[in-house]
Amino acid sequence: MMCSKIGQILLSVICITISLISAQDGDVVFLRALKDDWKNTPPSWDHSSDSCDSSWEGISCTNGRVTRITLANMQLSGELSGHIWQFTELQILDLSYNKELIGSLPPEVQNLRKLTELTLVGCGFTGPIPDAIGNLESLTSLSLNSNSFTGSIPASIGKLKNLDWLDLTGNKLTGSIPVSNESTPGLDMLSNAKHFHLGDNQLSGEIPPGLFNSTMTLIHLLLDNNKLRGTIPSTLGLVTSLQVVRLDRNSLSGNVPPSINNLVNTSGMFLSNNQLTGPIPDLTGMNLLNYVDLSNNSFDPSPAPSWFSTLLALTTIKMHNTNLRGELPRDLFRIPQLQKVDLSSNMINGSLDITSNPSTQLQLVDLQHNQIEGFIQRDQYEDSIVIILADNLICRESGVTDRYCSSHTNITTYSTPWNNCGPASCVSNLVLSPNCQCAYPYKGSIYFKAPSFSSLENSTIYLSLHNSLMALFQDAGLSVDTVSLKNPRRNADDYLVIDLEFFPSGVPRFNRTGILALGFALSPLKFIPPEGFNYIYFFIPESYEFLPGTKHKSSNTGIIVGSAVGCCVLVGILVLVGTYCFLRKKPAQQAQPFALWDPTSGSGGVPQLKGARSFTFEELQKYTNNFSEINNIGRGGYGMVYKGSLPNGQLIAIKRAQDGSSQGGLEFKNEIELLSRVHHKNVVGLIGFCFDKGEQMLVYEYIVNGTLKDSLSGRSGIRLDWIRRLKISLGAARGLQYLHDHADPPIIHRDVKSTNILLDERLVAKVADFGLSKPLSDANRTHVTTQVKGTMGYMDPEYYMTQQLTEKSDTYSFGVVMLEIITARKPIEKGRYIVREVKEAMNKNKELYDLKEVLDPAIGFSSQPNGLERFVDLALRCVEDTGNQRPTMSEVVKELESIMELIGLNPRIESSSSTSASYEGTSKDYNYPDSSDSLLSYSEGSLPSKLYPE
Structure with missing residues (x-):
């Protein structure tokens, strides 16, 4: 301990001395410190x-x-x-x-x-x-x-x-x-x-009236999807500069203040999905209004407001379920830029008349679930405008076959057109660009929160966006050959989402410098989209496999100054280092418990292992074909994962620590001693380790069918029906129960998630990745007080607040996995949390708790999935806010076994043995992706605890 402190002091003195003496650069000291603090920094960050x-x-x-x-x-x-x-x-x-x-x-x-x-x-x-x-x-x-x-x-x-x-x-x-x-x-x-x-x-409470005043210059006010209540303050009308107002998806109530129509510069008004009452707001005078959505509020029953036909800039009117009644005026459909009208689920009656020169841009009129008795339409509009009158009086007569009496699903399949080049194909994972160049594109999705248009089929809109992006890149001097736009759509939050692919110019893929420049250019502060998109947007990129960066040389000035400084302090540093090495020499064995351990002779310091064997570096080098790229099956914060084969034919997965991520010898010894004691059919087994030639490697059994997440997403090609999902849940629960109740000492996993549950050749679930696990000592049998780590979306909120890790923290994470299993959705997706989504959607008085909209269709609803309601109940008990309300993993196992018995299966047999015939596809040598979700990798914040001294 004293040696370690002395060494730290000496090293600190050296760093401080260099930073003080160097006349050229003090920031480089902190840059090097950042390089040590973070993993995966650019390779060009040399010294x-x-x-x-x-x-x-x-x-x-x-x-x-x-x-x-x-x-x-x-x-x-x-x-x-x-x-x-x-x-x-x-x-x-x-x-x-x-x-x-x-x-x-x-x-x-x-x-x-x-x-x-x-x-x-x-x-x-x-x-x-x-x-x-x-x-x-x-x-x-x-x-x-x-x-x-x-x-x-x-x-x-x-x-x-x-x-x-x-x-x-x-x-x-x-x-x-x-x-x-x-x-x-x-x-x-x-x-x-x-x-x-x-x-x-x-956010909760009322929107405070004092938030707004006439001196403000706000143009975008986005308070959507919170828990705000009370009335909309009249002071909102003081901020006349506002262009977009989103107050939707809250619990606002009362009348909309008359001052709302003071917002004469507003183009988008979103007040839907609240509890607003009183008269429909009067928006007269808001002549720049393009998009208005007042849906799902309880306004007083009234006819269509007269301001509809006076706002000539309107493209979209959405007033679903707002107590509209009476007959619609013909002038409504003459608004020159009108594209979409949604007045469904109201009490509109009389005859619908769209014969008097409707807007040439009109594409959709949705009036389903009303009381309309007749419909008049000119033939020339029949193909250009989609009319939906399902569940109206006109469509309730027997024998009605008119197409407007059925629901309509509008599917947009736009993609950037090809530039008159012939058909071509690309090798490997390269993609053909619209300019017919093969490259590895930088991909992502761009979200526009308040576009002024509804139509998703107008190619001119996307061409303007394409041209704006290319102009941005050209002005910034970026080497982008072209941009491909694909799959425009509206998501559940009514955002416009477009997938983008950026293709490099002159090279097959971008390097790190190119990606950095792209990311900076795509910032909302730098890129202003063309008119109509409203520049409230965010860009979410996918991870990118980089080309190796060029190793740059230091400037001559740096070399000269560095050399001069080095000469001045060389003697002092040598003296300090010599003293440090001398002090370290005697206690070397204590600092490196394997330093004197020869694995072939069984000399002193041998860790106490149960069933795990040691490998030499040469052995693992041989089993992985010299750690070849073709054997690389993944990577994470700890390092690379390689597939190998033992001489007896057994497949193995080798997790190899990268430079800088290796933990100390004592910590490594403790980790393998812990893992070597874990033996269960539902836990990935540790076969051995390597502590040789400065390497630290863990050798696990190889699991052929990858992660549960890969199967839920369809990436693995394996279809999981309800029965199979139930069996996987039970297997994973038994693995966690073993860690909690039978491991010695008991282990809290701390990072339970679908990427850490692997599926073997029979789709038996195995819990994996113990990089964040914590053993419970005799002194701490109830909890461990520790720094908060884990993966967002799965993390126990009580653990996060108190820093007290308990076995019930794993229960919470497993509950999130259970919801993921039945929905195939990510725990957090586009800001929406799966736990809250399920709670808000469910209705216990209806079949399947009325969850069909959120359940994964692949489960199959042709027959009632028996036990699903009990499965949902159990999952929601697991994700209670406090640990004392959650079941133990032993109780979870018993309930899952009971559900299996309910549907006529023997849980003792079915969860541990099945054949490949029980799922679509065959067992295969799964190709683990090079991503943060790879096999046995530390992903999504799941970094080895050794990287975070506690």
């Missing part, structure tokens, strides 16, 4: 003595100091350590779409006083947003959306007088919206802000 040369990809400087760090979608993993807060000249920090960047945002963020843009979109950050954020007085953009931040919105944000863009969408924020008073600031003080994006959270 340059100049932080401002091209070796540091994603780093930009001004006057010799680091002013910009942009590392979006680089597959970084780790936490925001104290080192990043040392860049006191930093102006832009963008670490977006690195899902394995986890942990909290510490108060030290306030050190970045010159920061203008803080962008941490789509990462894995948790915990509260610190009040210290309000000390960043230069901040103009704060984008923390699509993380798992909790707690309330800091009132201190109101002190950011220069803030233009505030985006906290898609977190778990609670509490009320802060407004100022005599002692505290609030969001109402942000008179220069144009964007309040606070949707998809759990």
Whole structure:
């Protein structure tokens, strides 16, 4: 222990000495510290003595100091350590779409006083947003959306007088919206802000009237999908600059204030799915309004409002289930830009007349579930306009076959057209671009939250978006050959979603520099889409397999200065290092428990193993064909995973630690001793390990059918019916029960998820990946107090709040997996949480709890899936907020066994043995993807505990 402390002190002295002596660059010390803190940093991050040369990809400087760090979608993993807060000249920090960047945002963020843009979109950050954020007085953009931040919105944000863009969408924020008073600031003080994006959270309370005032310059107010209640404040009408208002999917009630029509610059008004009452709001005078959605509110019964036909910019009218009644005026359909009218589920009667010069852009009139008696339509409009009158009086007569009496599903299949080039094919995983070039594209989806149009079939719309993107790339000097747009659609939140593929120019794939430049260009602050899209959007990229980066040389100046500095301190460093090595020499065996252990002779320090054997490096090198690329079946934060074959033919999976991720010898010894004691048919078995030639490797049994997630998503080609899903659930539950009740010592897995449940050749479930597991000692038989780690969406909220890890934390995660098994949905998808989705959708008074909309159709509904309701009940008990309300895994196993008995199966036989005939497809040598969800990899924040000293 003393030696370790002395060594740390000496190393610290060396680093501090170099940073003080070096006249050229102090920031390089902190860059190197970041390189040590994070995994998967760009390979070009060498040991340059100049932080401002091209070796540091994603780093930009001004006057010799680091002013910009942009590392979006680089597959970084780790936490925001104290080192990043040392860049006191930093102006832009963008670490977006690195899902394995986890942990909290510490108060030290306030050190970045010159920061203008803080962008941490789509990462894995948790915990509260610190009040210290309000000390960043230069901040103009704060984008923390699509993380798992909790707690309330800091009132201190109101002190950011220069803030233009505030985006906290898609977190778990609670509490009320802060407004100022005599002692505290609030969001109402942000008179220069144009964007309040606070949707998809759990904000509660009323929308405070004091939030709005006439000095504000807001153009986008997004409060959708929260738990807000009370009335819409009349003060909203004071902010006449507003262009988009989204208050939908809350619990707002009462009358819509008459002042709403003061918003004369508004193009999109979304008030749907609330509990609004009183008269239908009068929107007269809102002449720029394109898109209005008032659906699913309880307005007073009334005829279609007269303002319909006066707002000539309208493209979309949605008033589903709003108590409309009476006959529709013919003028309604003459609005010149009208594309879609949805007035379904009302009490509209009389005759529908669409004969008087309807809009040439009109595509859909949905009036199903009304009381319409007649329909008049000119023949020339019959094919161009889709009319839906199902469940109206006109369609209830026997023998009616008119096509307008059936429901209609509009499927859009647009994709960017080919540029007059002949047919061609590409090898390997390359894709043919619209310019007929074979390349590996950078893919993602772009979401527009409030487009002004409804039509998804107008190719001119997508051409304008394509041209805007290409102009952006050309202006930025990016080597993008073309962009392909595909599959435009509206999602459940009424966002327009378009899939994009970006193709590189002149090379088969982008390198890291190219991806960094693309990510920076696609920021909402940089790219403004063409008219009609409204630039409230976000881009979600897919992970990308990079070309190896070019290793840059340090600048000559850096070499000269570095050499001079090195000469000055060389003697001192040698003395310090020599002293350090001398002090370390005697206790070497204690620091490296395997240092004197020869696995062939059984000498001292041998770990106490049960059933696991040691391998030499040469053996594993031979079994994997020298760790060849073809044997590489995955990777994670710990390192690469290779497939191998033992001399007896047994297949193995070898998890090989990458440089920099190896833990200490003592910790490695403890881990293999723990894993070697785990033996159960529903737990992936440890065959052995390698601690040789500086390598640390774990050798597991190879599981041929990959992860449960791969089968649920269809990626593996295996179809899982209800019976098979039930058997898999029981197998996985038994594996966890074994860890809790029978392992010695008991083990809490801490990262239960569908990617850590593997399926063997008979589709028997096996729990895998113990990188975050915690044993329960004799002194801590009920819980372990430990730093919060795990995967967002599966994590126990009680563990997160108290930092007390219990066996019931695994129960919670398993409950989420159970919901994933019956829905085939991700736990968190586009900001929507599967637990909440199921709870809100279910109705116990109806068949299958009325969950058919959220259940995976592949389960099969041709016959009643017996036991599914009990399965849902059990899953929801597992995801109760507090651990004392959840069952133990032993109780979960018993209930699953009872469900199997209910449907006539013997749980003792069926869950442990089945044949390949029980599912579609045959057992195969599964090709594990090179992604964060690979076999036995530490994924989605699931990093080995050794990387986080506790």
